[in-house]
Amino acid sequence: MEVMLSIKPKATDLIYRLTLIVLITLVSACSIVEKPNLKQLSSNRVEEFKSKDELIDYVSNVSALINYRNTKEREHFKELYVDDIERIQVTGSRVDSTFSSITNNQVNGIDEGDIVKVSGDYLLILRQGKIYSVRLSEYGAGEFNLPYEIDVIQPGWGKDVWYDELLVVEDIVLVLGYSYSLDASQILRFKINDNGVISYKDGIAIKSNDYFSSDNYASRLFKGKYLTYLPVELIANRSGELNDLGVNIPKFARLNSSNADNLIWEEIVKPSDIYKPNQIVTDPILHTIITCSPLSENFECTGKGVISSNNYEYFVSQSAFYLWTYALPKSLVTDFNFDENWNTHYESTATSHMSGDSKLFKLEHLSQQFKVVDVDGVPVDQFSFYESEGVLNIVSVNNPWSETKEKAQLFQIPKDEFDSSSKDRIMPSRIWYLSPNYINNRFVESWLVLGYYADINGGYKSKASVKPQFTLYFKSLNTAEDLNIELGHSVDRIETVGRKLFISGIDTDFNFNVSIINIENKPFLEGSGVFEDFLEHDTRSHAFNFAQFDNHFGVAGITAYNKVNNTGNTLLNDFYWEENVAANIIFFGLAGGYEVIKAGEVKSHAKQISLADNCEVSCVDWYGNSRPFFINDRIFVLTGDELIESQLVGNQVEEIKRINIKTKSY
Template sequence: MSSVLKITLILSLLLSAGSHAADTAPRKTLAPFASEQALSSYLQQLQARQEALQKERQKLQRATAQSMSAAPAPPAPILARAAPAPSAEAAESVTNVQTAGVDEGGIVKLHGKHLVMLRRGKLFTVQVGGNALQPVSSLDAFAPGSDPSGSWYDEMLIDGDTLVVIGYSYSRGGTEIGLFDINADGKLAYRATYHLRSNDYYSSRNYASRLVGSKLVFYSPLSLNLRRGDPFGGFPALRRWRPDAVPSDFKRIAPATRIYRTDEEPEPGFGLTLHTVTVCDLAQRDMRCEATAVMGPQGRVFYVSGESVFVWTTRRGSDSGVFRIPLDGSAPSALKVAGAPVDQFSFLESADGHLNVLLRAEGQGDAMWDGTRGRGDMALLRVPLTSFSDGRDSAPASSYKALPGGGYGLQNRYVGAYLLYGNPGNGGRRQADQAWPRQPLYAVRWADARSVQALSLPHGVERIEALGNDAVVIGAQGKDLHFSSIRLGAQAAIATRYIRADAAQGESRSHGFFYKPHTASDGVIGLPILGADERPGSSRPAASVLYLRNSGLTLTELGALAARHGPAPDDGCRASCVDWYGNARPLFLQGRVFALLGYEVVEGVLKEGQIREVRRISYAPIASAVR
């Protein structure tokens, strides 16, 4: 199916009227290894094949070297390459999540009447309830007595009075999970730290952790080293940290009977990865975790719905596979597919029992900064969840709809009945005698994909977000930042545009944006921005948060809350001293408006159509106290 994205594909089946699939169970599931011995034997076979391949390569290299002086070297063999209605609690969420009911690890959360921030290796609480704005507590985000050097503390989640910090430790080699208690007064107390064996989870677009009810969910890739003396030493395992912790403290959490594979044999010479979904129960004080793993190639993008984790793996060219791993621990299922998604926003598990995925012909997954590097033809895949099976079946050609567009840095988002996508273009650059280049925003109804609209924008597509059932597209035109509201009715149409002169986005991650609806057609947008003298490399590298009112898709400026300029505080940072996940967020709480700006929380009030600052606090630690 490697060329399936390059041919004309027939339309997907239309949705039947009012259909909502009652049964989304796969027809078959993957089979696990029957025993530890069966798994060990399989790994030994793989190792033998790799060693034989290595010997053949060495033999070829020697023969090539010997013939260099006699004749030009023959062409090297061609090897396959790796393809580059909400509750009251949800209404007060401060995280711009992709899927309702699935919280995502972030740098700021809400616990009762307190904001909780994770920044530069420390946790902080600030009271906001009762019209207060007051720092309360701070604590290291790592275990007392542990060495945090070589560790990054990136994400935070809260379940009841349990606060979870997710990090990655290069020195200890895996995902670090810190558990803390938080009480009604905002006081923090350390409980325990666990280490989950994994490779680095970082993605410039995705988040490593999710919270579904009281289930803490991780996706972790684990590259298998078959040459090590104990191949099981790289398998999913968990240990509780103690000062004298040793590698033997790790205990397997994915036995052979929870490890699965398809009928696809690993590509010779290319890595084999255990794509692992770990579910931990936070309802117990002593965290218990179980893992399910599937074997596949290295490239991956993952998406978490309310019931499953979907992991898309990529091998030769556009030949791929997608795994559906249920959160309840039941057996995974799989489907052979083509192409590669851009990132997690390329997926939608729709209420009609289908998986919808925007694809490019080639991609490398979304690890690190790979999410921007896909290329080639585009298509929309739409398959019933019931078509997932034991991995032997392929999605039929009729499941793909060829789409126009592409380009570097593609952005995509499902909003209501539409899939919207576009790319930043060239950032609005032009020659002196040229008009501003226009960029297309593509809009397609994902349920039938009968036709694709191309809306012409005078700016790039750097961000796509929902405004209720409509959307806003944000991007640059030269030195200016544009906000275009998009009406999504029977047809998609550009409604209005707001332009912020001499500005750029201050945050590229999805959590940097927040929309607070007041009615179905009215609400407030918040987004961190950088002014002309606040860009990287300038003398004033600080962001402000811009607020816009949406009134029937007419966007008007309310004003901005800005960081106080001046030297950064000496916080005595010991770990995670770079804000990889950003440091600015718009916050809307109990009818109040805030901006998180580094170590400052600024409160504003809307008066006479303008946001005005009323107070601010700094929660920065004092370096002398830290040391």
């Protein structure tokens, strides 16, 4: 059977943080520009710039390409422009054996930034610009003390800051945020003492664009090192006007409560830390990886970067940071009809059989040196990557400038294939030719698992408008074996629960479904359940969690909301700011056999938040505000401002007590 796949909507297609950047290009209609020399726009090797002058020369050449494209565009569409005002473009802004985490992480041993973490005896919650600590371990079930809290933003810093991700190493609490007043990301350190009191220690601001992604997370913690991905638009003036040429090289400033108005900006990334592009890109991004030592006295951080396309996906394994980028084919870079942001090109003529330019960069944790291979297509998301025994497995679909028929490819790349220069293009180990649809994907042990998700996020949908596809596809990583399992629903979520898979989605009656796939030997459908009263609220990885309570019974939790009415018309809240409300938590009992049961529901009493401060400090829950999580044999729920503990009684999760962390009331 032929599989039908496509790409999920990318985070770069969203208007991050609802920030509007209006770029007005003032280019004379009668300008005469020469076609740029493309040989100066890419390097055959992954090597560092030798000086700032060499970097500026590169930026000058890219600006000439941008200027050429803008001028040709104006000449072609001159009837659309009035009074020398060009088109307005809207863009996005803004393990060791002791490792443990309450976050549903992608890779074992690598903790990902989230809104809930544990530090010793304390549960830490990042919520609307505050960190709350709640002591848990000295009390029995349902008994936790009133929380201690601290403002993340320090006095005198100013506002317009969003704090999104929390990580913990020993007694150091790390917070990642983005400041629009500084146009910089912030990495802040706090210290938590034995009494749960949190105090600000220090922090740094790093000039960058906003790191926010709708499905990936910017920060990781691995073997005591803190790693953050930050994108930087390389050209300060993106119009291509050389007389206004500027180069954005990330600088950092140390933060404390007294110097916010007089920051001293220093180099964190030098030209010699920046690798030359292996692609011709019309909108260059400096993909920057910041690595910090959280336990160092002076909070030491370093940076590395590589210039590449503004279409990308990244993944962090136990050995390296991987960056997949994809750009226009060389034959189209001087054609103004086409843009690297492939959703915005004006025409689609002459695109058949043209291959885009895809690169996979690897920054090893130990060597801190970039290497590269040539690849093909684009990954679906970060779950398209899986590293095992020195081999990087990746699934990609064809890029938007190639064949009109979709194609999926499995790449299996040994670590010694990466080099300082692009060799022959890496050939896929398996290829499928496809018809377009939305794809979900996950690597699980020796299988690549594929399915279709129902595109229902972001508004009102009726049953008639949703046509999910129900086959779950298994592709062997070691052989040519294919295995298909027919489900009764779409594949909106793929999660591992021990040696099984938790697959959820909707059926044609708009009901929520769960299927459990046993993968111990040959995958088979072990159990399922159909639920009519609710749909999943947030399908990102961190909104799911699972715990095995004994050999026979496991509990999984999701965020959910009730259907609006019985006609099938449903308001989907998702994480959009207009519906910034907390979700309920549904628990499922997984006991084997043929039935997945509803094991309880924790309803949120939280109300929509007030925007009285004009939404200046973390007032929108861009990463969600509701989580199920487990600490040993205790079951917790965060939903908005409410922290709720439940317990397992028989095969049901029953609420014990809740506390409002903001009002400190039970």
